[in-house]
Amino acid sequence: xxxxxxxxxxxxxxxxxxxxxxxxxxxxxxxxxxxxxxxLTVVSPTEPDGTELLLEPSGHPAxxxxxxxxxxxxxxxxxxxxxxxxxxxxxxQGLGVRFTQEPVEMGPVTVAVFDDTCGNLIQIAxxx
Numbered sequence: 641x642x643x644x645x646x647x648x649x650x651x652x653x654x655x656x657x658x659x660x661x662x663x664x665x666x667x668x669x670x671x672x673x674x675x676x677x678x679x680l681t682v683v684s685p686t687e688p689d690g691t692e693l694l695l696e697p698s699g700h701p702a703x704x705x706x707x708x709x710x711x712x713x714x715x716x717x718x719x720x721x722x723x724x725x726x727x728x729x730x731x732x733q734g735l736g737v738r739f740t741q742e743p744v745e746m747g748p749v750t751v752a753v754f755d756d757t758c759g760n761l762i763q764i765a766x767x768x
Contacts, residue, residue: 645681647694648717649703650758653680656695659757663735664720666693698759707759714740716753716763725750725766 650656657680660666666682669692677699681692698704710717722728725743729752733739740761741753751765 643691645692645694646718647696648756648758648760648762649698649707650695650756650760651698652758653678653695653697656680656756656758657682660693660695663732663737695758711759711761714753715761717760719751719763719765722764722766725752725764728752728764 648656657668657671660682661668665685667685667688668680669683669688670679670681672679677697680695682695683692684690698707707717729739729743732754737754739752739754741751743750743752748768749765750768751763753761753763756762
């Protein structure tokens with residue numbers, strides 16, 4: 641068994657696709673109309689057949705209070721692996737990404753947390 645698909649709820653799929661591809665550097669894998677929404681997934685450019693991230697519409701009534709609570713407590717919705725948190729922090733900050741937590745070393749792991757502009761806090765991490 642392996643993880644094939646993970647998801648993040650997003651307020652606007654078009655804006656999420658722009659942010660996750662143009663800013664974060666993912667590539668669109670699937671973009672299929674489904675009623676008023678889309679089955680919209682992105683993947684790492686280094687693993688195009690790897691785990692997909694579904695940019696899922698946040699219309700369900702349970703989503704807003706759930707995400708609001710996570711953001712209020714500073715809890716990231718998910719985490720992405722990077723080669724170097726400090727370098728990625730600098731790159732993303734240069735692109736205007738707002739960080740809620742600058743890089744912090746926690747033993748063998750370094751993490752930072754940013755706002756994905758789509759309603760979520762996202763963590764980036766690397767292990768030493």
